Amino acid sequence: MYFVRIHDINSEDDKKHLNALSVAALIMVAYFMILLISENIFTIAMTSWVRIFTFIFLLLLLIPTPLGIAFKAQMEDTERLLLLQTFSTKSIISLKKISTSTTVHDPMEYHDHELPVDTCQENDDTFDDIIILQKDMNLQQAICTENFWLLFIAMICGLGTGVATIDNINQVGVSLGYTSTEINSLVSLLCISNFLGRFMVGYVSDMFLQRRGLARPLFVAITQAALSVGYIVIASGFPKNLYVGMILVGACWGSQWPLLTTIISEIFGVTHLGTIFNTISIASPIGSYIFSVRVFGYIYDKAAASSGGDQNNSCSGTHCFMLSFMILAFFALCGSLVALLLFFRTRRFYDNVVLTRLRQYYKI
Known part of the structure; x- marks a missing residue:
């Protein structure tokens, strides 16, 4: 639990990475299935050097697939958070300049991804x-x-x-x-x-x-x-x-x-x-x-x-x-x-x- 961190979700990016992890898991499962079926059902003899080769191949398969996907997802998360912080800072500075001549609004109202309050309320009522x-x-x-x-x-x-x-x-x-x-x-x-x-x-x-x-x-x-x-x-x-x-x-x-x-x-x-x-x-x-x-x-x-x-x-x-x-x-x-x-x-x-x-x- 020490390594668990809570982040705001991005459903599109999360779905992309989770699908990639699923594909990686299926590839490794297929790899194990082929080995077991080849050795036991088709009785293909596995010499010591063949076993060493398959084990090394498995290790190489583990490095670029699940670990690589996880590191890539973490890097994209970090970049997205930095961009969001930069955007928020620029928005606040712009709003301070505008506030001298116009009514001050909540900075969150200028976020492109925010739905109008009435729309959100309507969706919540429908959901209820x-x-x-x-x-x-x-x-x-x-x-x-x-x-x-x-x-x-x-x-x-x-x-x-x-x-x-x-x-x-x-x-x-x-x-x-x-x-x-x-x-x-x-x-x-x-x-x-x-x-x-x-x-x-x-x-x-x-x-x-x-x-x-x-x-x-x-x-x-x-x-x-x-x-x-x-x-x-x-x-x-x-x-x-x-x-x-x-x-x-x-x-x-x-x-x-x-x-x-x-x-x-x-x-x-x-x-x-x-x-x-x-x-x-x-x-x-x-x-x-x-x-x-x-x-x-x-x-x-x-x-x-x-x-x-x-x-x-x-x-x-x-x-x-x-x-x-x-x-x-x-x-x-x-x-x-x-x-x-x-x-x-x-x-x-x-x-x-x-x-x-x-x-x-x-x-x-």
Whole structure:
């Protein structure tokens, strides 16, 4: 926090630099994905000198991209502040000269970027009229709505099944004959795809909400339907299936978190956002217990016992987890249907309140 500084924002410049940072992040993610896929799926051998070269290339990639963008943004900020101070000083001197023969005005009235007071007041009144349609709810009020429970059930199916998969990724890999190096690569792929899911769903849901008026619960339904496909891919057991399945599961599971936060802020308001968000987030450990302990653990123990496992009660083969992932796919699909119901219930609310507020703010 010591390094945090508060500056006046310039939305156009900030958007330009943030987009550049996003592109840099995607380039590095693509770089890691290519390395992991080349080494594990296409089994391209990485000698020591190749690893050193790729590591040096990564360091060179880090210097001119995110660091360069940050330094450039800081320099532009400094130049803009200096220009603003110079302009303000000249304006005050000019006004002092004019004040001898005319009425003195507030220097701020001469800034080109200031809107007239009446216009600002009119915009504020319009904005207040829009906001009054949506009263921020506290936790007790939110719990008494059907939308809260629909979102909670959808998150049990989406977040709970995803956490159960992450908890058991090592056992799944061992049962299918993956080496420890390959399992570590699966974890890396899961983390990378998790980032991509969080990043892309925000951009895509914003775009479709502003341009097509599609409410965000629809994207919860879509990502959970894709999540069920990922579970079916893992259950199928074809060669290298875990790489494909983990990419799908990571991206779709990661996308649930930003969607959850944004949907809560839009439906229930931002005043009690933290309390409502953390309450609904309880769906993740609840779902993890149900699917990891009562589904994965129970079915794995039965499969190990029926196949005559060793003293460690271990199990090998696709049958160890096939049924578990099919059950997860079923519940992820159920969560998708629940989210779809939430989408239809809140579609008019998004049209009348959320979209109107966005258009008023962004002057769409």
